Amino acid sequence: MSPPPSKWKGKCEFKLSHCNNKLIGARKKGGKPETPIDRDGHGTHTASTAAGGFVSNANVFGNAKGTAAGMAPGAHLAIYKVCSHNCIESDILAGMDAAIHDGVDIISISLGADPGVQLYKDGITVGALAAAKKGIFVSMAAGNSGPGYSTLSSEAPWVLTVGASTIDRKVLATAKLANGKTFEGESLFQPREFHSTTLPLVYAGMNKKPLSEFCGKGSLVGMNVKGKVVLCDRGLVDRLDIGKEVKNAGGAALILANGEQDGFSTLADPHVLPATHVSYAAGQKIKAYIKANKQARATILFKGTTLGDRTAPAVTSFSSRGPTMVCRGILKPDIMGPGVSILAAWPSRGTNKMKNPRFNIESGTSMSCPHLSGIAALLKHSHPTWSPAAIKSAIMTTADIQSRRGTTIIDQDDQPADLFAIGAGHVNPLKADDPGLIYDIHPAEYIGYLCSLGYTNKQVWIITRMSIKCKTQRKIPGGQLNYPSLSVTLGRSQTLIRTVTNVGQGNSSYYVKITPPIGVRVAVKPSELHFTKVGQNAKYAVTFIRTNETRLHQQFAQGYLLWVSAKHSVRSPISVQFG
Structure with missing residues (x-):
């Protein structure tokens, strides 16, 4: 790695030996006096996705094995820890201010406000505009509140809002019923030895206790699940906690079935017992089988890592959707990027229970956001004079709108995804480097846009830190930006x-x-x-x-x-x- 650029003004707020030509800055903002060390894992995972170097033999439990690298492996990294036990907006804004002062080129924010928050009440949005005015590109996660409409956590036109898509790699676990029918699912835990013969199969929802269908804490008491495969619904209980409840009750395995809103969107999780996560359609068929057969039986076949899923990229159910509630005339999200079952670096003191992990597989728009941040860094390097708006334009106007099988990108219901889910489409980094034409926006134009939203002069000042009189300002409605x-x-x-x-x-x-x-x-x-x-x-x-x-x-x-x-x-x- 080359040394930090001459413009760099950042620093390391812990042992200097922890920083190098790759990690050139690490700072902690807010909370108790502590170092920027990551004790959760989220920051390490997202940072390595954006700009991690090449590492051979990367894997989790032997799955997804290969050489790992971030989107911009040659880029320098500066880390700003703004969340400890919780995320306080003032701490986030302080971190963004520090990043701007230190001289970063890209800010990647896998955080966000609640949907529908006015721009002048959203500190992250305020900080992002300050960055854009300095020529800094800001990428933000769309949020994980989908699939309902108007669930976005970032709407501002000066940020790139990133939704989440699937990738063509899966870690398969297939539910097989005694009648021979099989249902493909996913699980990161792939036990080498599990019953190839079927075991008794029960649906937890038949216990008729609160949260029993979701296998909530204590909901399986009084139900004989020992040595059985237990079917539970995905919903009100954390997915990993469902497995723990089944295991504590004596269950041998778990089939986790989607609710209707999650459709065909499944995830590979590090379950604590043999398990598979199947679609809503599969869950309905398995329930019908249980209802029709007093001696229902099933097993799970673990098939490991597979590549080449031709339905990818598809919109995952949790990815937040437009239309915007605050920023009228702006289509959001802007773009989709890989956000399901993403393998990236993980600290040994991270929140999961794996023993001394080096990598972890995570899902969320928090994972898709740094993919786009890294791609933006590549474009900034390739086109150093481009503005943040120009980089955004190049990414959006060259996006793919078809899956690997050559058909329209689909959503969690296996239906064509609309623009409120995919925005401009799925990022294509190679095409983005040569877009042909760009749509550029000068930061001053955002002031006219803010005035068009009906904000008061004081509210515009909160966002821009500029004394503006909207009565004399040329208003720019969203559609005209x-x-x-x-x-x-x-x-x-x-x-x-x-x-x-x-x-x-x-x-x-x-x-x-x-x-x-x-x-x-x-x-x-x-x-x-x-x-x-x-x-x-x-x-x-x-x-x-x-x-x-x-x-x-x-x-x-x-x-x-x-x-x-x-x-x-x-x-x-x-x-x-x-x-």
């Missing part, structure tokens, strides 16, 4: 203006291609853009007109606008909400 996506609330018609900058070939031409939302006619003027040099700007207007094809009670519609040249395809998602 030069954002890479297009989002409108449509009555009869509405026109948006966009400006693109040529960062591809000097002499190039683009023509427009539209996939119109159902019930909307889309007109673009001009329909062709011609450039003679790199850095040249071009402006276009896109008009949305509601047609008679709008379906009764239709609330949303979506489509795409593409600018296509001989070399590039620059895609913007179109989100229409009917007013």
Whole structure:
């Protein structure tokens, strides 16, 4: 590793020997006097995902074995510990202020506010704008409150909001019934020896006690589960605690079945007993089998790590969804990245119970966020003059909207995912490095956007730390912000203006291609853009007109606008909400 850059002003607030040319800064903000040492694991996992170096023979319990590396293995890392037993907003903001002062290029925040919090009440959002004004790119987790609509924990247009997708690797555990039917599931715990013959199978919900269907604490008392496979529902009880309850009650194995809202989204967890996590559809069929057979029996077949799941990337159920509640006219999330069963570094004093682990597998938008942070670092290195908005644009307009099998990305219900789940799509780092065109935004434009939200001068000051008079400020409604996506609330018609900058070939031409939302006619003027040099700007207007094809009670519609040249395809998602 090269030494820290000359601009670096950070420091290590523990033994200097703990820092090096990789870890160039480590600071603790708030709470009791203590070092920045990670005693939880979350920070180590996310940091190594963003910028961890190459490590051979990485695995968890022998699963997912291979060479591990973060997205930007050549990048320097600075860690700001802002959470101890809990996360206090003032501590988070202090950490962000320190990062800005120290001279970072990227801030990765796997934290967030509750959905619907006004921007002036969200310290993380305030800190992120201060960073953007200094040219620092900020990536934030979308939140883990899905799959319901309007569940996002980060909405601000000056951050990249990242949803979570599946990857093509699974650690398989298959539930097999005595009638021969099998149901694929997942489990990180893969015992080498387990009964190949079937065992008695029972559904915990038949115990008729509070939380019995979820195998809550004490709910299995009075139910004979000793030596049996126990079916429990996923829901109100922590997934690992479910396994502990079954084991303490004498159960031999666990089948954890999704509730309806989680659909086909399953996770590989380090269960304390032989277990598999299966889909809602599988759980319903297993329950029907138990109900129809007094002597129901089952076993679990552990198949280890497999690669090549062609449904990936798919939206996972927990990934928070739009539409935005506060930031009108902005489509969120912006992008999806890998966030399910992610292997990354783990401290020996982390919160899980594995003995001296070096790695752990975790799931969440906390995991997808640092993937995008690392990719942003690569783009910053490749294009040092690009603004945070330009980097965001490159990521969004080059995203994939199809899975590995060549069909539309699906959600947890095995249905085509909408834009409120995937945003612009799934990140494609190679394409993002050469986007052709970018949509840039100067930080000053965010002031006009804040005034368009109806905020008072004082509220705008809280966010910007600038004395602004909104009465004299040119207001920029969300739809008119030069954002890479297009989002409108449509009555009869509405026109948006966009400006693109040529960062591809000097002499190039683009023509427009539209996939119109159902019930909307889309007109673009001009329909062709011609450039003679790199850095040249071009402006276009896109008009949305509601047609008679709008379906009764239709609330949303979506489509795409593409600018296509001989070399590039620059895609913007179109989100229409009917007013």
